[in-house]
Amino acid sequence: MKLTDEMKEALSIIGGGGAVVHLTTCSADGKPNTVAERFVGVFKDEYIVIADMFAQKTRVNLFENPIGVITIAHPVKGRTWAFRGPTTILQEGLPPDYEFHGAVAKEVLDEWGNWAEKEPPSEVPPDIKPPRLVQRGVIIMKVEECYSYKPEEAGKKIL
Numbered sequence: 001m002k003l004t005d006e007m008k009e010a011l012s013i014i015g016g017g018g019a020v021v022h023l024t025t026c027s028a029d030g031k032p033n034t035v036a037e038r039f040v041g042v043f044k045d046e047y048i049v050i051a052d053m054f055a056q057k058t059r060v061n062l063f064e065n066p067i068g069v070i071t072i073a074h075p076v077k078g079r080t081w082a083f084r085g086p087t088t089i090l091q092e093g094l095p096p097d098y099e100f101h102g103a104v105a106k107e108v109l110d111e112w113g114n115w116a117e118k119e120p121p122s123e124v125p126p127d128i129k130p131p132r133l134v135q136r137g138v139i140i141m142k143v144e145e146c147y148s149y150k151p152e153e154a155g156k157k158i159l
Helices: 005-011 056-064 105-112
Strands: 021-026 032-037 040-043 047-052 067-074 079-090 137-142 145-148
Touching: 005 040, 005 067, 005 079, 021 047, 021 056, 032 056, 040 105, 047 105, 056 079, 067 137, 079 105, 105 137
Parallel strands: none
Antiparallel strands: 021 032, 021 067, 040 047, 047 137, 067 079, 079 137, 079 145
């Protein structure tokens, strides 16, 4: 599934780190975990990427159950979507030709592996800004489905 230009724009809102989205994963025994993520981008029109900096429970869940849901809401502009698909973490040390649903690890990491250099997080308030950003890898979702959750379209499959 290819993301529309409107979706790509919404996922990369200007502000030094992308949109705030929520990534939900689920453990093998059905316990969900949702985290707000700030460093979000798009890779090759069909993948959503998120910097993996602090997502311990997400990491554990993805090893047990490799499906994720990413939600974004901007009700004023009508951007209320849930993206669903296989999700994993790509990190340095993988074989360069390692593929995840058509995305080659080296290509993804070459583009998104150093987020702080690509998009410095200047909007993070000084009192909570870490002394050093430590990115362990990239969480990547191959978008297979997209649903709207506007009240008048609730549950409607978009793509």
